[in-house]
Amino acid sequence: MAHTSRRALRLLSLLAARRQWSLHELAERLGVSERTVRRDVETLRQLDYPVTTVHGPDGGYRLGADHTLPPLQFDDEQALAVAVALQTAPSTVFGLQDDAARALETLKQVMPAKLQVAMESLRLTRLQNYWEFPAPPIDSTALSTVGGAVRHRHVLIVDTLRADSSRREPGDADFSPARRIEPHHLVVWAGRWYLVAYDLADDTWQVHRVDRLHPRTTTLPFAARELPGDDVAQFVMTSHDRGDTPATWQCTGTARLNLPAHTVARWAPGGSVVEHLDPDHCLLTLGAWSWAGIAGILATFDTDLTDLQPPELIQACRRLAHRWNTIEHT
Known part of the structure; x- marks a missing residue:
């Protein structure tokens, strides 16, 4: 009985996730026979979930429209997915971090005991990567x-x-x-x-x-x-003109690249700014924790560089070029 109930809940989750499913698709996703799916559909109908049968070659099942559904519940996989998402979501909206924590606590309260134990083992600590430069939180x-x-x-x-x-x-x-x-x-x-x-x-x-x-x-x-x-x-x-501004870095430099702005904008790291100069050239402003770091990023674009600023960046490029030229090939 418990296995049947979990399968019915999983079926309900599938029906809620997409407008329509064929009988064959549902059977494959649930790993059961089509006859079992039909039986589980009847179980949901007896619980007042309006599951509608769609006839014809493209037929199948869908949740009925314009009905008030009983409260939906997460299955195990959905609950864990939401819990992980709430703990790893970046704080790009004012107050979101506190709201996410409250939502996670509310979610835990309605989980079965077995799932609560699994949740406790998924307590995460999210660390910011050096290359993450989110904008200030939005109201x-x-x-x-x-x-x-x-x-x-x-x-x-x-x-x-x-x-x-x-x-x-x-x-x-x-x-x-x-x-x-x-x-x-x-x-x-x-x-x-x-x-x-x-x-x-x-x-x-x-x-x-x-x-x-x-x-x-x-x-x-x-x-x-x-x-x-x-x-x-x-x-x-x-799009190179997105209203972005350079992120705060220990070192910040600029260089003129022999590439179109739209190409550089696609691959420039977060926190950098691309300025259009002409159809074949652009100016890239970016930062890193060292001048060598900026030089290394510029090298990834594999194009000629001019107008490098400041002088510390030029010196870093020369040091890297000398270092690479002295590499022994074996």
């Missing part, structure tokens, strides 16, 4: 405003903030008026939240750092546009 209200506008396709009015999150006021040398944009995609990459939007004044696609925006939502709807290349990941990663 949850601003994130909700942007996320809601993306979901409902409502135009946003945004003010661009300075790197220290301060507002630009009229009369300031760097003041710029509020922009009206169509928010299409919300993206998280390298510990930063980005908004892919269409600027209505410039008629261009742009990538914005969400922590650099002061958003105000409107009720003005917009129609979906086709993103250049129809690939949001590629668009964000190859």
Whole structure:
């Protein structure tokens, strides 16, 4: 009976995770016969879960729409996955760390004793990697405003903030008026939240750092546009102008690379900045814990370098070149 109940719970989890499953797919995922799946579906129906049978060659099972479901429960694998995710999630939203800890404690309270023991063995300590440079945490209200506008396709009015999150006021040398944009995609990459939007004044696609925006939502709807290349990941990663600024490093240097900005932007480490110079050249500003570290990163781009600054970086490149030239081949 216990085995049947666990299998039924697993079946419910599968049905909740996807719009529709074929009978054959469910049998394969559960490792049972199709007859057993049919029996478990009837078990769920007796518990008032509205499992609908879809007839036809593309038929199968789905959870019925427009019904109020009894509270769903995690199966063992889902509970462990959520627990690990809560402990390893980066803190990119104000208060998220405390909220994640509370959510994890709440999750533990509803777990069976066996799973609670497994959870205790998965107490994790998350350490920041040297190359992780998340943006300052975002206010949850601003994130909700942007996320809601993306979901409902409502135009946003945004003010661009300075790197220290301060507002630009009229009369300031760097003041710029509020922009009206169509928010299409919300993206998280390298510990930063980005908004892919269409600027209505410039008629261009742009990538914005969400922590650099002061958003105000409107009720003005917009129609979906086709993103250049129809690939949001590629668009964000190859856009050199994302509002990024150099991270704080012990050493920071710049170099002119004989590569297009969109190529370097795709592979530059977090916390660096790529500036477009012309279609075949760009300026890369990056940091490391040593001048040799910057020189080593520059070498990975396998291209000619000019205009290196400061002099300490030039000296580090020369030392590395001499060291590599003296390597004996065996």
